[in-house]
Amino acid sequence: MKKVSRRTFLKWGVAAGAVAVAAPYVMMNKNNMFTSTLTEMAGAPALFDVLVIGSGGSGMRAALEAGRQKDLKVALMTKLVPTRSATCMAQGGINGALRHADARDSIEKHAFDTVKGSDYLGDQDAIRFFAEKAPEALRELDYYGVAFDRMQDGRMAQRNLGGHTYARSAYSADQSGLVILHTLFEQCLKNNVNMLMEWQLLELVVEDGKLCGVVAMNMHSGKILPVMARTVVVATGGYGRLYWVRTTNPFSSTGDGIGACLKVGIPVKDPEMVQFHPTGLAGSGVLLSEAARGEGGYLVNKDGERFMRRYAPDKMELGPRDLVSQAIETEIREGRGVGEGLHAAVYLDLRHLGKKKIMQKLPQLRQLALNYEGVDAITQPIPIRGTCHYSMGGIDVVDYKTCATAIPGVFAVGECSCLSVHGANRLGGNSLAEVVVFGKYAGNGAAAYARNNAFDGNQTALDRAADEWEQRFAAVSSRSSGSTVPSIRDRMAATMWQNVGIFRSRTRLEQAVRNIDELLEEYRSCVVRDTTRIYNTAFMNYVELGNMLPLARMVAMAALARQESRGSHFREDYPRRNDQKFLQHTIVTRKGAEYSLTYRPVAITDYQAEERKY
């Protein structure tokens, strides 16, 4: 008899086993939570009590909170598979004054650090609430199963992140966001939260100030559908992709929810407040963590000079993020960088650290440079440049305890919103905390609203909006001449980076506004070149660009109006902070092609603005 390999033998066993043991097998899909065809099958559109848009940490937390209330009809709509959100990319940690690592910490100190970090543009009442609720939000995550690193006594460990007086960031190795997002997803599964996954929000529909619902495209079928909702919680993430290749954000961070809110008259708050990180890979904007400089990496220009000695002679490479980002830009601008256009760069040089140290302390960083630049940090310097990292601005929330916006029934939470907790500058670890703290309150706020208010949206208006999208799809997808979506997008990103980036000035910003207005015009006749319905990502990208362009216009416009430098917003022509005039939130409203700008005072409760020194 021939020898039979173990693998082959077992294959037979299983094949035979399949025959023998098919009977006792449990039924699958008994409780199907993915109601992709839900509104299509029912004939008439479904009415949701709470419809959450976006499945990052904030959306999942909100859906969980509302979804637990079994008498309510709740759904979570998201344009990708739920776990693909930006939240999974967060590495550092999530803040809360738990006082595990340092008993000197307190709610007050977390609040104060956040206020100071925000360069005093944060609303102090919201920040206070945030700091107060953060510890309980963390304990709750622990109870949900987030695998946090531990202290000796078994409680969550905490580490120190930049701008915080004490170690208050709970973490899970260097993948805190991934672990939190997946745990929240598991909780959603547990609680049978309905998921409309791979549905792209196209539009919020509001008629006579009353919410009717949303129009969305089911990517699986390609159908454009009206979805009625008593409340909508917008949780669609940030707008880092305005800078396209020069951002750490995922492809999905295109500000869709903000675009949808703008269209129905909900304003955007502080859109000019965009945070930049100094070390993004030159080609892709992928984040290289601060550890690279922390471990002693050098920043050098094309002549091999450690240029930080001209900008921060004491701290050198360890200067604050904004200063380092500005120094890198100056080098490139003055011709001491390498490469061209959006991919120009300086070098992060780790070679002197030696192979052993690089492999021990920075293995992931080396891998990133290998993967995305084809550069081995042990033998070559890594081309890097500043990269857009976080959107402080967002949908204007008027009540931080419920995350309500100006339109009844519409709520906003997470990076797409502006409460404002981060003001002009977000501190590390505060975003994940914001997402879970306010996710819960947004979910509750929406649920309470849905309970107390009958649906009085106009179904005809909703259907009409869906029809209009239908026509738009037909017209745009079949158009054969015009600029392509990527070409317009790349020019938008270039003007944003060059004129609304790390350095800003009147002339540059005016140039940006002009450029974007032209691009907005060009967009009206651009081409998609894909007429099919099922999973048409070309059309999806077209919709995303349609959300980004007006937003880009607003960022430039608000930056132009803010004639001061504060937090992440640096004006070369106004290098000082001006509390007299600008201790105020920018509020931008859009009506068709008209944009108007006003200001609203910052909520100051405990701390008077003072100079921010570290």
Next chain:
Amino acid sequence: MPTMTFTIRRFVEAKSFSRDYSFEYMAGNTVLDGLIFIKEKLDPSLAFTASCRNGVCGACALRVNGQAVLACETAIESLAARYHSARLTIAPLGNFTVLRDLVVDWQPKLDRMKQVKPWLIPQDAFSADTGCRQSQTDFDKIRGYTDCILCGACVSECSKLAADSADFLEPFAFVKAQKYVADSRDDAPLKHLDPAIQAGLWRCMHCEECTAKCPKSLDPAEDIAKLRVMAFKKAMVNSAGAQHAQAFYEDINDIGRLNEAKLAIRTDGIMKSLTRVGLAYRLMKVDKLDPFHLPEPIKNISKVQKILKAAKEADKS
């Protein structure tokens, strides 16, 4: 700059076809960069998904020359070198339903995963107000499992799913089950383990394709083995699989090698073995199974028995 040709398996609204796309690439360009170039410059109708573009979101898994990879983490240069070729075949993940081109349907997969209760069932001592307690040692036991990004690479070449997916879950589902079986905060390992057994724990074929393909260095095959050990420990020896393993043990103990003909009978009992006669007949026809061959004990059987005994002792202590 070198040129690469992607032969992409397309599937658009029920039409299947292949198309070639050629482009120039440089060091540091990934498969995802190639796809993006194709979509933006050559053919906007090509569909694929990607989000983080640095290996954490799991959106971009697909097959290159039949092997599952993350498109965003795989350099074109290294593939060209590995396959000595300037042409690569790009296809969607295997063992998934294709929605369009390189996009596969995750809905049924995530629904199925629910069977193993992939969530913490916390002990009574913990609460949402107080959080949990866990030693760093116990935390270290679960930390590897949290690396899973639900990319589906482990599913693509799974031999068991390819043979029959009706009675077997995706490898990552077993990782999830094991994650909570191993979590010291969890109150009820059996609540994850029992459904894992129901969902095919003993039907895995040990081909280890899942482990070989996981881009995040998880080891689903090993986790399946761990769950099986757990099943034994919990004395759930009634299932077919556990009996199969017991039969393995007895054979090794008695004769030092497997008696394949006897194995089926011992595992499932005479009645069930009869249902396998068809298979046995087919195996005999291709000369794979000799029913008249009753193996002799091997020469050093006493040594084998000693080893087994020692292992048993070690397990007890």
